[in-house]
Amino acid sequence: xxxxxxxxxxxxITRIDAYERVTGQxxxxxxxxxxxxxxxxxxxxxxxHARVVSIDTSRAEKLPGVKAVIHHQNAQVPWASGGxxxxxxxxxxxxRFVGDAVAAVAASDRHIAEEALGLIxxxxxxxxxxxxxxxxxxxxxxxxxxxxxxxxxxxxxxAPIAEQWGDLEKGFKExxxxxxxxxxxKHVNNAQLEPRASVAKWEGGKLTVWASTQGVSNxxxxxxxxxxxPLSKVRVICKxxxxxxxxxxxxxxxxxxxAVLAKVTGQxxxxxxxxxDDFIGMHGRWASExxxxxxxxxxxxxxxxxxxxxxxxxxxxxxxxxLNGTDFYQIPNFKKVVKPVHTNTVVGANYRAPAYPxxxxxxxxxxxxxxxxxGINPLEMFLKNRVRLYANKTPFTSNFLEECVVEGAKKVxxxxxxHKAGASAGPKKHGIGMALGxxxxxxxxxxxxxxxxxxxxxxxxxxxxxxxxxxKTTMAIIAAEALGIPLNQIQLTNGxxxxxxxxxxxxxxxxxxxxxxxVIAAAEDVRKQIFSVAAPQLKxxxxxxxxxxxxxxxxxxxxxxxxxxRAVARSGELIGRATTNxxxxxxxxxxxxxxxxxxxVDSWTGHVKITRYVAAHxxxxxxxxxxxxxxxxxxxxxGIGMALxxxxxxDKFTAVPLNPSYRDAKVPTHLEVxxxxxxxxxxxxxxxPFGGKVVGEPxxxxxxxxxxxxxxxxxGKRIKELPITPDKILRAAQV
Amino acid sequence: MDEEVKGKGVSRRDFLKGLGGGAIGTAVVSxxxxxxxxxxxxxxxxxGTGRGKSVINLKVNGRGYRLEVEHRTTLAxxxxxxxxxxxxxxxxxxxxxxxxxxxxxxRNIYSCSQLAVWMDGKEILTIEGLVQGEKLDPVQEAFIExxxxxxxFCTSGQIMSGKALLLRQPNPTEAQVRRALSGxxxxxxxxxxxxxxxxxxxxxxx
Numbered sequence: 001x002x003x004x005x006x007x008x009x010x011x012x013i014t015r016i017d018a019y020e021r022v023t024g025q026x027x028x029x030x031x032x033x034x035x036x037x038x039x040x041x042x043x044x045x046x047x048x049h050a051r052v053v054s055i056d057t058s059r060a061e062k063l064p065g066v067k068a069v070i071h072h073q074n075a076q077v078p079w080a081s082g083g084x085x086x087x088x089x090x091x092x093x094x095x096r097f098v099g100d101a102v103a104a105v106a107a108s109d110r111h112i113a114e115e116a117l118g119l120i121x122x123x124x125x126x127x128x129x130x131x132x133x134x135x136x137x138x139x140x141x142x143x144x145x146x147x148x149x150x151x152x153x154x155x156x157x158x159a160p161i162a163e164q165w166g167d168l169e170k171g172f173k174e175x176x177x178x179x180x181x182x183x184x185x186k187h188v189n190n191a192q193l194e195p196r197a198s199v200a201k202w203e204g205g206k207l208t209v210w211a212s213t214q215g216v217s218n219x220x221x222x223x224x225x226x227x228x229x230p231l232s233k234v235r236v237i238c239k240x241x242x243x244x245x246x247x248x249x250x251x252x253x254x255x256x257x258x259a260v261l262a263k264v265t266g267q268x269x270x271x272x273x274x275x276x277d278d279f280i281g282m283h284g285r286w287a288s289e290x291x292x293x294x295x296x297x298x299x300x301x302x303x304x305x306x307x308x309x310x311x312x313x314x315x316x317x318x319x320x321x322x323l324n325g326t327d328f329y330q331i332p333n334f335k336k337v338v339k340p341v342h343t344n345t346v347v348g349a350n351y352r353a354p355a356y357p358x359x360x361x362x363x364x365x366x367x368x369x370x371x372x373x374x375g376i377n378p379l380e381m382f383l384k385n386r387v388r389l390y391a392n393k394t395p396f397t398s399n400f401l402e403e404c405v406v407e408g409a410k411k412v413x414x415x416x417x418x419h420k421a422g423a424s425a426g427p428k429k430h431g432i433g434m435a436l437g438x439x440x441x442x443x444x445x446x447x448x449x450x451x452x453x454x455x456x457x458x459x460x461x462x463x464x465x466x467x468x469x470x471x472k473t474t475m476a477i478i479a480a481e482a483l484g485i486p487l488n489q490i491q492l493t494n495g496x497x498x499x500x501x502x503x504x505x506x507x508x509x510x511x512x513x514x515x516x517x518x519v520i521a522a523a524e525d526v527r528k529q530i531f532s533v534a535a536p537q538l539k540x541x542x543x544x545x546x547x548x549x550x551x552x553x554x555x556x557x558x559x560x561x562x563x564x565x566r567a568v569a570r571s572g573e574l575i576g577r578a579t580t581n582x583x584x585x586x587x588x589x590x591x592x593x594x595x596x597x598x599x600x601v602d603s604w605t606g607h608v609k610i611t612r613y614v615a616a617h618x619x620x621x622x623x624x625x626x627x628x629x630x631x632x633x634x635x636x637x638x639g640i641g642m643a644l645x646x647x648x649x650x651d652k653f654t655a656v657p658l659n660p661s662y663r664d665a666k667v668p669t670h671l672e673v674x675x676x677x678x679x680x681x682x683x684x685x686x687x688x689p690f691g692g693k694v695v696g697e698p699x700x701x702x703x704x705x706x707x708x709x710x711x712x713x714x715x716g717k718r719i720k721e722l723p724i725t726p727d728k729i730l731r732a733a734q735v
Numbered sequence: 736m737d738e739e740v741k742g743k744g745v746s747r748r749d750f751l752k753g754l755g756g757g758a759i760g761t762a763v764v765s766x767x768x769x770x771x772x773x774x775x776x777x778x779x780x781x782x783g784t785g786r787g788k789s790v791i792n793l794k795v796n797g798r799g800y801r802l803e804v805e806h807r808t809t810l811a812x813x814x815x816x817x818x819x820x821x822x823x824x825x826x827x828x829x830x831x832x833x834x835x836x837x838x839x840x841x842r843n844i845y846s847c848s849q850l851a852v853w854m855d856g857k858e859i860l861t862i863e864g865l866v867q868g869e870k871l872d873p874v875q876e877a878f879i880e881x882x883x884x885x886x887x888f889c890t891s892g893q894i895m896s897g898k899a900l901l902l903r904q905p906n907p908t909e910a911q912v913r914r915a916l917s918g919x920x921x922x923x924x925x926x927x928x929x930x931x932x933x934x935x936x937x938x939x940x941x
Contacts, residue, residue: 018879021887022871022894024822024862031821111785111807193826193834193888193922242824242888243922275827468886468923626882630925634885637924662831662920670913673926 007549008480008487009690010682012626015473016492017240017466026240029212030197034268037199038067039110040261041272042254043103043117044281045095048344048655049129049142052093052102052122060105060119065112067265069120071103075260078226079253088316090253090260094127096144096315097344098655099280101253106261106269129655133289133312133341144315144342151317151340161322161338165392171304171333175295179370182291183362184721185704186647187312189284189660190351191667194242196273196282200258202266208235211255214248215505217463220497222251227259238495241467245638246350247282248467249507279660284648286321286340286348287312290362295333300376302385304333307363311348313340318349325359325701328401328436328592329367329385332392344655346648350507353439353697357639357704361722364435364705369718372421378709379405379414382436382594390588397587398685398693400618401436404594407679408616409434412596422716426603431714434596437702438618439509441589441685441693446518447501449577450479450526456550456565458483458526460492462519463503464511468634469696470627471511477623478516478689482523484547485564501577509591509694512623516689518580526576533574534567584687591693592618595636595706601714603733606726608644608711610672615699616679621691625680632699633676639703641668647723791855795820796864804851811835811846813854814861822862822891826920833919836892837861843899845918862891865898874898874936881932885923892919897933907937 020026057069072091079088091101103120107113128142135141136149145151153159172178199210207229213219216236224234241248254271262269273281288311295304311321321340364382371381386401409415417432424430449461460479466472472494480487494500504514531542534552538545538560546555553561568574598612615632622628645666649658659665684691704722712718717732785807792801795818804813811828814820814837823846826834830848837846838860846859865872874897877883884890893916900907900915907915912933913926921929 014879014882015884018882018884019871021884021890022862022875022878023866024820024891026887027821028824028888030825031815033816033819033821110812111805191922193832193886193920194824195826195828241886243886245922275829275831468884470882470885630882630885630923630928633927634924637926638922661829662827667920667922668924668926669920670917670926670930673924675927 006481006690008477009623010621010625013473013477013487013624014626015470016476017472028194028240028242029199029210029238030194030272032199032210032270034199034201037268037270038106038108038261038265039113039272040104040106040258040269041110041113041117042101042277043120044277045098045100045102047095047124047126048098049127050095050124051127052095053125054123055103056121057103059121060116063112063116063119065108066105066116067108067267068106068261069103070257070260070264077256077260079256080222080226090256097346098657099346100315101281104257104261104271106265110272129344131343131345131650131652131655133310133343136341136343137310137339144344149342151313151321151342153317157317157320159340161320161340163336164334166333168304168306168333168335172295174303176298177374178293178295179366180293181366182289182720183365185288185358185361186722187284187287187346187348188351188642188646189279189648189665190245190247191662191665192243192245195275195278196252196254197270198255198258199268199270200255200262201268202262206233206235207259208237209255209259210237211251212241212244212248213238213251214241214244214465214467214507215250215503216465216495216497217502218505219251219255223255223259226251226256235498238465241465243468245352246354246507247284249350249505275662276660279648279665280346280657283314283318283347283349285351285354285358288323288358290323290359292363292366294366294370296370296374300371300374300381300384302329302331305331307336309338311338311340312343312345313349314343314345314347316347318347319354321348322355323359324355325363328387328438330387330389330392334392345650346657352635352638352700356437356439356701357642360435360437360701361704361708364702365708365718365720368433368709368712377418378434379409379418382434386436390590394588397584397589397687398620398683399590399592400681400683401592401594403681404592404616404618407681408594408596408614411616411677411679412598412612412614414596417598421713424714429601429603429714431599431601431710431712432596433706433709433711433713434594435702435705435709436594437698438590438592439694439697439701441513441591441688442510443582443584443687444504444510444514445581446503446515447579448515448518448522449501449575450483450522452526452530452568452574454565454569454571454573456563456568457489457491458485460490460519461500462492462494462515463497463500464515465495465506467506469506469511469631470624471506473627474512474623475515475519478519479523481690482520483527485550489550509697512692512694513688516692517582518578520689521578521580522576525578526574529574529576530564530568533571534562537562537567582687589687589693591695591698593698593702595702597706597710599707599710599714601711601729606729608724610640610674610707613674613676614679615676616681617698618681618683619695619698620683620685620688620693622680622682623690623692628695629678631695632678635699636676636703637668637673639700640673640707642722643704643707643724645723645725789852791852793854793856794858796861806850806852808851809847810849810851810854813851814846820861820863824888824891826888832889833892833896834889836895836919838895838899841899841902843896862894865894872898874901874933877932877936881928881935883925883928883932885925889919889921893921893929897936900933901937905937909934
């Protein structure tokens with residue numbers, strides 16, 4: 001497919017809201033101040049599993065300034081978005097992990113609310129607890145869910161998650177060698193910079209919530225459902241959002257707490273989480289134990305893969321707990337059984353590409369190991385086994401994974417730099433590694449409206465939030481391109497359910513493929529209206545007109561033209577709108593990536609320095625090069641943290657999280673991150689808006705395995721458990 | 736303690752009225768309960784909870800304020816809740832993430848880790864104070880050009896640390912920039928961009 005000539009799409013465009021973001025004018029949920037607003041804080045369980053026998057709030061309520069205390073007895077509100085298995089409430093009894101919410105206090109100021117927490121007297125009856133998912137599956141283990149510790153789920157979340165195709169037995173028979181091993185990943189917190197905050201206000205039976213959410217539309221639906229309100233009585237606003245990476249999807253418990261506290265006090269309420277609240281109370285990425293059996297031919301071709309895994313979804317099930325890292329390989333015979341298991345730990349759920357980086361770590365590390373043991377260059381191994389058909393049967397809408405591998409390898413200089421694992425002389429050992437990744441690109445429901453003003457400017461209305469991806473800018477670019485007017489003539493309003501049309505919510509890399517087509521269709525709708533009012537003025541027919549660079553003109557004679565403003569001046573304003581729901585007609589969609597890293601491992605200290613990083617991506621047409629590059633870089637940085645340092649440590653005896661802070665969780669800083677070189681393999685996808693696929697989630701998926709494989713290449717020792725910390729490297733070196 | 740005194744409603748409205756007059760002036764914000772002459776900037780009485788109050792004088796973004804603050808109020812809280820400078824963010828409230836970075840006496844500091852009463856007589860520069868009329872500071876301009884903000888929550892802090900560096904070292908090396916910004920976490924992982932922006936602001940193409 002030939003690259004279409006675009007006027008805005010594909011350029012390096014600075015964000016349309018960059019001014020607000022660099023001047024401090026951007027208002028986040030926590031910045032909202034309302035007259036008479038109260039502040040709320042949460043009390044959390046110190047026990048991993050306990051029945052709340054009694055809660056005495058009398059002392060807390062006597063503290064001057066305290067307005068309300070809510071808990072499971074007086075505020076039993078379901079938190080539906082949190083439960084795909086069993087009913088979860090905003091306050092649960094029994095409490096099921098250290099950090100499970102027990103009560104919330106609203107007071108005239110946050111210090112008073114905090115003080116009041118210490119005055120609440122809770123009597124607990126401790127129950128036996130279990131932290132390890134394998135232990136939790138044993139008969140006689142403490143029961144966390146009434147349905148059992150294997151989280152049974154429903155629909156897409158039915159467990160165990162099983163997938164199978166081909167003939168596994170035949171596949172292993174065809175193999176020249178069979179390998180078996182286990183890889184382990186740990187719980188990692190999303191650790192977004194913005195702590196959770198939510199402001200709720202009631203006006204005549206209507207609730208407005210200023211939320212820190214990734215999706216205003218689904219947050220509204222959830223809040224209405226959980227509080228038993230008609231949808232029309234709930235308004236959710238989120239104009240700016242300080243990151244979430246999956247843990248601010250939909251409505252959260254604190255939105256509901258704010259709403260309840262505002263209701264009982266009759267005053268607006270702002271719930272604020274502390275950083276510790278965020279680390280211990282909110283979900284991170286599910287930990288996993290992945291056991292693989294892989295059959296390969298002499299030349300490295302995979303004949304069969306069997307994956308048997310447990311994942312730790314914590315005390316409540318919020319997401320699938322699946323592992324999808326095998327998606328990027330052509331596997332003729334396959335069987336996967338993943339058991340999502342409940343334990344008395346913080347919830348394991350969505351964090352950027354939820355089922356991927358930990359799973360890619362396991363599979364791509366093992367494949368790299370197999371290549372090593374068979375004397376095959378990993379580049380050849382990955383190239384040979386790259387996916388052609390989804391689940392060995394469905395063609396992709398587009399697939400340029402091969403080009404990602406080839407171009408990425410060229411850029412990093414694989415041919416010249418690769419050496420046998422452990423061959424680098426010390427004490428600082430050089431290593432180079434790679435892995436494949438990507439993320440599903442799916443179509444779905446989107447909506448948009450575009451007002452064309454009498455001055456020729458346009459105002460785009462979309463429900464998208466912008467969690468840092470640059471989605472507002474992406475939508476404005478798509479609108480400008482589709483309308484045929486300059487980008488600086490576009491205004492955009494987003495993230496307000498009373499004003500903006502439905503949007504899916506910024507999760508699952510869905511904003512561009514879902515809402516993008518709606519923006520294009522809304523632009524087409526309003527263009528028709530423009531041509532019909534302009535036709536008489538240009539003494540032409542609507543179908544003979546075009547609009548480009550803000551000018552309406554006759555196609556056969558472009559000099560016969562009108563500025564858009566003049567053309568629509570007497571029409572008041574024209575409004576185009578669209579609701580779209582495209583399909584891929586049975587095809588599978590995926591963005592692809594191949595990553596390459598070079599490292600230097602200090603054999604004395606075990607310290608790993610990433611010296612070079614190349615990320616090659618097939619995301620179709622790149623709508624905004626500047627923001628897309630930033631997304632790729634950011635995903636890689638999060639992957640580096642997960643590979644090298646991050647893990648929520650939980651004390652084995654008390655079940656108390658030991659490092660719920662930035663300093664101790666060791667998220668990457670400016671000092672650990674190399675320049676990340678981004679290569680876009682750009683071929684328009686026939687189904688994406690202007691040929692674009694997805695960008696947000698793909699970059700984190702191969703990053704962890706890429707770093708792990710580079711470390712192996714440096715040291716010759718395979719670390720099979722994340723994170724790959726200096727102590728593990730040194731211990732492996734001594735074996 | 737009287738409920739009305741603790742509420743911020745009154746003093747905040749007074750403050751907003753005060754803002755109306757002139758760019759540089761002195762907005763006197765006080766509930767009048769304390770005699771400013773006897774106020775101690777460094778309270779010695781043990782209140783236990785930090786509920787005691789003192790009057791302080793300070794300058795924020797070139798404008799003078801006389802305010803009554805609770806002893807337990809941090810500078811970040813004072814800026815955000817009492818003065819409305821919400822561009823200063825609180826990410827961790829424990830001196831780890833740098834989202835609350837402001838400049839005091841030319842140095843970048845974590846405003847979450849300073850008590851407001853310690854700021855008596857100090858001059859504070861926040862992200863809002865970098866804009867001169869309509870004109871952005873070169874660091875802000877560079878952050879736009881280089882796509883410095885993703886979610887934007889750490890951006891104010893990154894910019895203030897970059898600004899503080901350029902105040903003391905107008906021609907930094909890349910290593911110096913990284914070190915200067917290393918106390919400012921960015922979970923979006925936009926480190927490459929933020930460093931490039933500060934270098935560009937220093938007049939260096941990367």
